Amino acid sequence: KPDQEILEGRAKVRTSGKVFYNPVQEFNRDLSIIAIATFAKLLRQERHAKNKQISDEDNLVVDIRSPGIKYDDGLCILEALSATGLRSIRYAKEIPGINNIIANDISKEAVNDINNNIASNNVENLVTSSHNDATMLMYQHRREKQFDVIDLDPYGCPSIFLDSAVQSIKKGGLLLVTATDMAVLAGNSPETCYVKYGAISLKMKCCHEMAIRILLQCIEAHANRYSRYIEPILCVSADFYIRVFVRVHSGAAKCKNTTSKLSHVYHCTGCDGFELQPLGMRKPHQKNNNLVKFCLPTGPPVTRNCQQCGSPYHIGGPIWTAPIHSPDFVKQVLEAAPPYLGTFKRIRGILSMVLEELVDVPLYYTLDRLSNTIKVENPSMLTIRSAILNAGYQVSYTHTHKNSIKTNAPAHVIWDIMRCW
Ligand code: SAM
Secondary structure: OOOEEEEEOOEEEEEOOOOOOOHHHHHHHHHHHHHHHHHHHHHHHHHHHHHHOOOHHHHOOOOOOOEOOEEEEEEEEEEOOOOOOHHHHHHHHHOEOEEEEEEEEOOHHHHHHHHHHHHHOOOOOOEEEEEOOHHHHHHHOOOOOOEEEEEEOOOOOOHHHHHHHHHOEEEEEEEEEEEOOHHHHOOOOHHHHHHHHOOEOOOOOOHHHHHHHHHHHHHHHHHHOOOEEEEEEEEEEEOOEEEEEEEEEEOHHHHOOHHHHEEEEEEEOOOOOEEEEEOOEEEEOOOOOOOEEEEOOOOHHHOOEOOOOOOEEEEEEEEEOOOOOOHHHHHHHHHHOOOOOOOHHHHHHHHHHHHHOOOOOOOOEEHHHHHHHOOOOOOOHHHHHHHHHHOOOOEEEEOOEEEEEEEOOOHHHHHHHHHHO
């Protein structure tokens, strides 16, 4: 590829042509900038409250910070797979409250580009280059100098980087992970998905959300090995990839809740319907409410065939079935989005849809698949949504599919509506 000059956000970088650069990922970089800036503010509020033991009202008053300036108590960020350094340089120039950023890459050419770009953007005070295998670099930070934020943006599957990432991030830190191997995650190769992510993917219409939930269970599994657990605060599917933003917390006792955040998916081979089977539940002990007892799964999808159409199930997962967004966080990110961003409108559009999603309802139906199954004309979205609401259930779209129906209505209610509209 020829040399290229790239102007994106507040950064102007050059790539030698041998180093990876994808203009389509501008949305990913823009969104990450606002998410990290929002997280930085949140972290300052939390630290402030902890140190000062002050009231909630005082806690809202946080010092105002500027991008491009080094703050000793600011964020330490690792961009583990940096390519041209564009992302790190943008973080330095556009996120307020940073202490330092390490822009790492295993390729010599990439590190060359990173060094040139750091110099031409005058961000030597904030960005340092590193030429290392990302896993080795993160293992070196397991015990000391852990990071507040780690950004993993590899080609394809990120799972080889997760073991070191979950150990080298501070308690409560923010881990950002991209996965671009959508064919594997969306059910084209379930056995490869199991090998890479520890879960079986299924070919379903809701495969994009399923992909997010497979990746989340994979990160959780890695975190659990070190008495850590995740809190997803924003997860999106866009273009050819998924991007998840999770906080990584510590606590062996809390890790025992993981089984109740995961489920197997029973996917009907006939009507494309699905049922979820939690891996296990933790409930208060009946005799003594202070004790929490592990219960083996019980519940509906133990039948071998689909209760709606009688066809056999394919069984996939486990997937993450706890919430994938924090509405409070998403709202703050939406409000913080600066209009100068190249993908500002798209960010506003996607985050507004994310905010409307039912957080407690995993996966979704699609209107065309429902109509196709029972060979009826597509009803309008308005008709079907009103019918679900009138039946007393909740319904929303998802940002991952334009004709999606995310609802807490049982499957038989959906089919009744589809047959009678
Ligand atoms: N984050 C970049 C951006 O926003 O433009 C793009 C990163 S690109 C998809 C992946 C980069 O990871 C490549 O530059 C590649 O050289 C680097 N890479 C691959 N394996 C690595 C490893 N084990 N350690 C460090 N870097 C690695």
